[in-house]
Amino acid sequence: xxxxxxxxxxxxxxxxxxxxxxxxxxxxxxxxxxxxxxxxxxxxxxxxxxxxxxxxxxxxxxxxxxxxxxxxxxxxxxxxxxxxxxxxxxxxxxxxxxxxxxxxxxxxxxxxxxxxxx
Numbered sequence: 852x853x854x855x856x857x858x859x860x861x862x863x864x865x866x867x868x869x870x871x872x873x874x875x876x877x878x879x880x881x882x883x884x885x886x887x888x889x890x891x892x893x894x895x896x897x898x899x900x901x902x903x904x905x906x907x908x909x910x911x912x913x914x915x916x917x918x919x920x921x922x923x924x925x926x927x928x929x930x931x932x933x934x935x936x937x938x939x940x941x942x943x944x945x946x947x948x949x950x951x952x953x954x955x956x957x958x959x960x961x962x963x964x965x966x967x968x969x
Contacts, residue, residue, distance in 0.1 A: 852882055854889055854962070858949045859937045862967060863889065865923065865960040880925055880960050891962060892921040900927070911936060913968035922963040930954035939966035 853866040870877045886893040897920075903909065911934070914920055924933060934950045953959060963969045 852879060852885060854885065857935065857951075857961070859935050859944050859947065859967060860942055861891070861962075861964040862935055862949070863891070863962040864951070865925075865962060867958060867960070869958060878958055880958070881923060886962075891964070895921075895923075902928075903931075905929075911968040913938060916965075919965045921965055922969070923960050924953065924963060924969060925958060925960035926953035926955055927958075928955050930956075933961060933969055935961070935963060936968040937966070938968055942966070 852868055855864040855866060856862075857864055865880060867878045867880050881895075883893040912922075913936075931953050932950065933953055934948055936948045937944045937946065939945060951961065953961065961969070
């Protein structure tokens with residue numbers, strides 16, 4: 852598993868090791884030791900998933916303190932165009948955005964920290 856810095860501070864692309872054989876694939880998308888090594892939140896108290904029909908446009912997801920969360924976003928089926936928007940007023944990238952495509956054919960994920968909408 853590899854973590855790559857994205858242009859917005861504390862946002863990372865997660866590139867998992869995908870083990871493939873004739874039965875299918877096995878992929879680990881989270882490793883608490885690696886996250887801790889990068890100074891990222893490594894305890895997640897909830898897990899959600901959503902589905903969207905083709906062509907659906909969702910708004911930016913963001914929670915304010917005390918309800919804010921760090922997130923790992925991955926696309927399990929199809930593909931999704933995701934945008935990260937830095938809303939942390941103390942960030943050198945405040946107000947800036949970065950976009951990427953997540954897709955199930957290449958199962959990368961993105962780590963979205965507190966204060967960043969996606």
